[in-house]
Amino acid sequence: MSWTIAAFGAVTKLGNLAILVPLSAVMLGWQLALRPKGAAWSWLAACLVCAGGIGLLKILLYACLPYSELRSPSGHTSLSTLVYGGFVAVIAADLGAWRRWLMIGAGAALVLAIAFSRVVVHAHSWLEVMLGLVVGVGCLIAFSLLYLPRRGDAVPMKTFALCVLVIWALLYSHPVNAEGLIHRISDFLSARSLICHR
Secondary structure (H helix, E strand, C coil): CHHHHHHHHHHHHHHCHHHHHHHHHHHHHHHHHHCCHHHHHHHHHHHHHHHHHHHHHHHHHHHHCCCCCCCCCCHHHHHHHHHHHHHHHHHHCCCCHHHHHHHHHHHHHHHHHHHHHHHHCCCCCHHHHHHHHHHHHHHHHHHHHHHHHHCCCCCCHHHHHHHHHHHHHHHCCCCCCCHHHHHHHHHHHHHCCCCCCC
């Protein structure tokens, strides 16, 4: 059992902010440089809505339902779904049929592994992971619907893969945790009766 927790503990780090924020920046930079600008703004909007939405849900639920199974929706799950799913969407759009489905399957497997890992390492309940997945999938669908009709140049898949590997290698062991800050914001707002008073 301990090796299972260790393995999923390793997987869960791939959904940390320290990795996902730089990957989001790589995607944004590439779209600003090569694609129609509308695609870049749709990516930026999806990232802001996903991160802001999950952060707001965390603040509200932690303040209003501090002892329930739904008090901290999984940010790892929501942002991993958007970021890794976004990479898959832009790469798969330029691939042939069987390679496209292979890419989609690999991306889905990675996202689901990260989501499952959050439960295995006791960071979140199933309900919190599912809510994070719903937020992430919603933002990914919105981005894909805005991006796919206006995509231009073929995606430099090798360059993207190299960026992902370099970011993983450099930042994997340097996790960033925003949960403490979110709890302090919730406590501050709750103490002043600005949101649910405990």
